[in-house]
Each structure stands twice: as structure tokens, then as C-alpha cells.
Amino acid sequence: MPRDKELVELVSPIAFRAATRVIERIEAKSISFDAAFQETMQEFKLSAEEQKISFLLAKRTLENIGPPIYLLRKNNKQDLPLRRKGAFYVAFYLASSSPSFTLDRIRALRGGLVSDSLLNLLTPRNLDRLFNELEEMPITLRLSYKESVPPLIVETFLSRFGEKATPEILKSLRYRQVWVRLNDTERKDWLEDYLKRKGFRFRQDKDYPYLLEILPTQEIPLPSLPPEIATYQDKASIIAVEALVSLRLKGVIVDLAAAPCMKASLLCRKIDHDAILLVDISEKRTRACIEIMKATNCNYQVINSDGRFFSSSKLFSAAVVDAPCTNSGAISRDPGLRLALWSLRREDLSRMKQVQLELLTNALKLVHRGALVLYSTCSLFPEEGEEVISSLKIPIKPLQPFLPPNIERTIHKTCGYCYRLYPHVHRTDGFFFSILSPR
Numbered sequence: 001m002p003r004d005k006e007l008v009e010l011v012s013p014i015a016f017r018a019a020t021r022v023i024e025r026i027e028a029k030s031i032s033f034d035a036a037f038q039e040t041m042q043e044f045k046l047s048a049e050e051q052k053i054s055f056l057l058a059k060r061t062l063e064n065i066g067p068p069i070y071l072l073r074k075n076n077k078q079d080l081p082l083r084r085k086g087a088f089y090v091a092f093y094l095a096s097s098s099p100s101f102t103l104d105r106i107r108a109l110r111g112g113l114v115s116d117s118l119l120n121l122l123t124p125r126n127l128d129r130l131f132n133e134l135e136e137m138p139i140t141l142r143l144s145y146k147e148s149v150p151p152l153i154v155e156t157f158l159s160r161f162g163e164k165a166t167p168e169i170l171k172s173l174r175y176r177q178v179w180v181r182l183n184d185t186e187r188k189d190w191l192e193d194y195l196k197r198k199g200f201r202f203r204q205d206k207d208y209p210y211l212l213e214i215l216p217t218q219e220i221p222l223p224s225l226p227p228e229i230a231t232y233q234d235k236a237s238i239i240a241v242e243a244l245v246s247l248r249l250k251g252v253i254v255d256l257a258a259a260p261c262m263k264a265s266l267l268c269r270k271i272d273h274d275a276i277l278l279v280d281i282s283e284k285r286t287r288a289c290i291e292i293m294k295a296t297n298c299n300y301q302v303i304n305s306d307g308r309f310f311s312s313s314k315l316f317s318a319a320v321v322d323a324p325c326t327n328s329g330a331i332s333r334d335p336g337l338r339l340a341l342w343s344l345r346r347e348d349l350s351r352m353k354q355v356q357l358e359l360l361t362n363a364l365k366l367v368h369r370g371a372l373v374l375y376s377t378c379s380l381f382p383e384e385g386e387e388v389i390s391s392l393k394i395p396i397k398p399l400q401p402f403l404p405p406n407i408e409r410t411i412h413k414t415c416g417y418c419y420r421l422y423p424h425v426h427r428t429d430g431f432f433f434s435i436l437s438p439r
């Protein structure tokens with residue numbers, strides 16, 4: 001795989017265009033980096049080598065997206081058409097990453113996507129001036145632009161970990177954590193051989209032997225996995241499901257935000273239960289859910305419906321609400337979130353919180369007294385975690401599950417047994433979960 005210095009030398013006009021399209025797709029559709037990359041590869045017919053270069057170029061551009069966002073805003077150019085904006089971000093990365101990368105080289109790559117006036121913003125003198133300006137900014141903005149992490153996330157880290165620790169934590173978000181869950185333990189050798197052949201190094205997790213941690217040295221697209229053998233799933237999700245399993249659930253379970261059913265499919269494999277009912281509002285995602293559940297031996301039913309209003313004549317033994325959220329916790333796994341969440345505001349969090357609260361309230365009504373309800377979000381924000389639990393109007397009892405040794409309760413005072421995981425501590429997504437029981 002090319003190093004950054006080599007990368008800038010190897011970029012071709014087609015790789016420049018492909019990287020631009022990846023970034024445009026993320027901004028236009030708020031989809032993940034992997035989804036945007038796959039869609040783009042279907043559009044462009046690239047050689048394996050060009051694919052790798054486009055992948056790394058798009059990823060590096062996103063990991064360094066802060067300064068060009070600032071530069072466009074400063075010059076009142078933030079409303080450029082998305083494709084041109086994407087191309088400017090890529091050009092910025094190239095111009096700022098290596099002194100040998102001259103504006104003439106960008107001219108040879110840009111194919112009409114970056115105008116001369118935008119290119120002139122990227123002279124070495126202008127870039128020096130820009131980086132000096134960033135140093136003078138108040139701490140949240142300075143860290144946000146310099147480390148290319150959305151301002152609301154920086155604010156959250158600053159208030160949780162303080163000014164001294166936060167800069168290093170933000171830097172650590174560049175390591176891409178990937179975990180693979182083995183679904184068929186008899187095919188472990190096959191999986192290990194396959195990953196090695198694809199150029200990956202990995203190690204078995206010490207807490208859950210069916211989990212492999214991909215070591216963060218490879219920066220190439222992840223290969224697809226046959227779901228009956230293995231699936232990508234972050235360790236944070238595994239910990240939440242295992243926590244629920246540790247409290248001995250059985251009977252009929254309902255999952256109110258189920259798709260694509262990664263947690264439900266693990267739950268099915270782990271416990272002896274009667275059936276699992278899988279509810280999700282998205283038709284497309286429920287189709288993905290069916291594919292994943294087919295690879296299990298579970299008794300399941302998938303329902304395309306709004307979990308806030310789902311009702312049933314019988315009460316359930318347990319419920320799962322892995323709620324829709326900002327997905328901010330996945331920022332180290334998905335570099336596209338650096339761009340997609342850049343303009344996130346507190347009002348957006350309040351709107352998310354309202355949906356989350358309604359889903360959890362409904363789940364608590366759908367289960368019998370003393371049943372277990374898992375609430376989780378892949379989010380760094382207290383608004384989507386602790387504050388949802390403490391805003392419940394229904395009397396609840398928080399439960400203490402069995403957990404791996406390094407997982408501590410969150411510091412939030414009003415949340416009973418609430419747990420948080422962080423990329424820089426647990427090598428997982430940033431994640432929140434709590435298990436409750438209606439009183």
C-alpha cells in the first residue's frame with residue numbers, strides 16, 4: 001500500500017475524480033464512507049491499484065477535512081455545488097500534504113472540477129497563513145479544524161476529558177477499528193486464511209473468543225464476508241448484547257429498531273429463546289435484516305413498522321432498542337462522519353433524543369414487569385444516552401450486567417447503571433448502553 005508521500009505521486013486524474021465522487025456522495029446522501037466508496041467503484045471501472053489509491057485519497061481527504069472547510073467558509077464559498085466542493089477538498093489534501101505537490105500537478109488532475117480562483121487559495125503562502133490563523137482560534141474551533149473533528153464532538157470530549165487530554169484523544173480517532181464476529185466456529189481456519197490472503201493482520205479478542213480484531217495497519221477496502229461464516233460488527237455492540245445475555249433472558253423478545261439485525265442475529269446465536277420479533281421503519285434495511293437472519297437458525301419475524309407506535313396484545317419477555325442516532329460514536333471507523341456531522345447542531349440532538357425516548361418508552365410498555373430492556377446508541381453525546389434514560393417518565397430499575405473488566409459506569413449522576421465505551425480506551429466505537437426493567 002502506498003505511503004502518504006507515494007500516494008500523492010501516484011494519483012491519476014481518474015483517482016482524483018473517484019475520490020471526489022466518494023466525498024460528494026457522503027455529503028449529498030449522508031451515507032457511510034464504505035457505502036459511498038462501493039457505489040463509486042460501481043460507477044468507475046478502475047484497476048485494483050487505482051481503487052486502492054482512490055480509497056486512500058478519499059480517506060485521507062476526509063481525515064484532513066477541517067482546514068478546507070474553514071478555507072471555503074472564510075472565502076464565502078461554502079455553497080459551491082457538492083462535486084466542486086468535493087474536488088476542492090481533495091485538491092486541498094494534495095496541496096497541503098507534500099511540498100512537492102505543486103499547483104501545476106493539481107491542474108493536470110482536476111479535469112475542470114477546481115476553478116483557477118479556488119486553486120489560487122492553495123498556494124503555499126495561503127496555506128501557511130491559514131494554518132497560522134487556526135492556531136489563533138478559541139480551543140473548540142482550533143481543535144475542530146486542526147484535527148478535522150466536528151465541533152459538537154470536540155465540545156463533548158472537552159467537557160468529558162478536559163483540555164489537556166482531548167487533543168491526543170482526537171488524534172487517536174484516526175485509527176480505524178474493525179472487528180469481525182465469527183458466526184461458525186468450525187470455519188475459523190477458513191476465515192483466518194481468507195483475511196491473511198486479503199492482506200489483513202488480526203488477533204483474537206481476549207474477552208470474546210469468537211471475535212477477531214483487525215490490526216489497524218492496513219488501509220485498504222474491507223473484503224465482503226459470507227454472513228453464515230462471519231460478519232463485521234464492532235466490539236461495543238457485542239459487549240452490549242453479551243451484557244443482556246448475562247442477565248439470563250428467554251421467552252419472546254422484541255427489537256424495536258432492529259435492522260440490519262446485527263445485534264438480533266448475535267442474540268439469537270447466544271441464547272435459548274422462543275422467538276424474536278424484529279421491527280424497523282426502513283423497508284430497505286428490513287430486507288438486509290432478513291438476509292442476515294436467514295444465516296441463523298432462529299425463529300424470527302420481521303415487521304416493517306414504526307417502533308414508537310408498535311403494539312401487541314401479549315407482553316414480551318425482553319426488548320432491545322438500539323436506537324437511531326447521530327452515529328457519532330463510529331467516527332474512527334467511518335471517516336465520512338467527519339464531514340457528514342460537521343454542521344450538527346444541539347437542536348438536531350434534541351430531535352434525535354425525542355425519537356429515542358419514544359422508542360424506549362414504548363419498549364418499556366411492551367414488556368412485562370421485571371423484564372429486561374436494552375437501550376443503546378452508537379453515539380458520543382449524553383443527549384442520546386444518559387439524558388434519554390434520565391428523561392423517562394416511566395418508573396424503571398436499572399440493572400447491573402456482567403461485563404469485561406475495563407468497562408466502567410458513566411460519570412453521569414442521574415443515570416443508574418449506564419455504560420460508555422470510547423475508541424481511545426476500549427478500541428471500539430464510542431457507545432452508550434444501559435439495561436433497564438420496568439418497575
Ligand SMILES: C[S@@+](CC[C@H](N)C(=O)[O-])C[C@H]1O[C@@H](n2cnc3c(N)ncnc32)[C@H](O)[C@@H]1O
Pocket residue numbers: 237256257258259260261262263264279280281282285305306307308322323324325355
Ligand atoms: C442503529 S440502527 C439499528 C441497528 C441494529 N440494531 C443492528 O444491530 O443491526 C437504528 C435503526 O432504527 C431504525 N429506525 C429509525 N426510526 C425508527 C422508528 N421510529 N421505528 C423503528 N425503527 C426505526 C432505522 O431504520 C435503523 O435501521
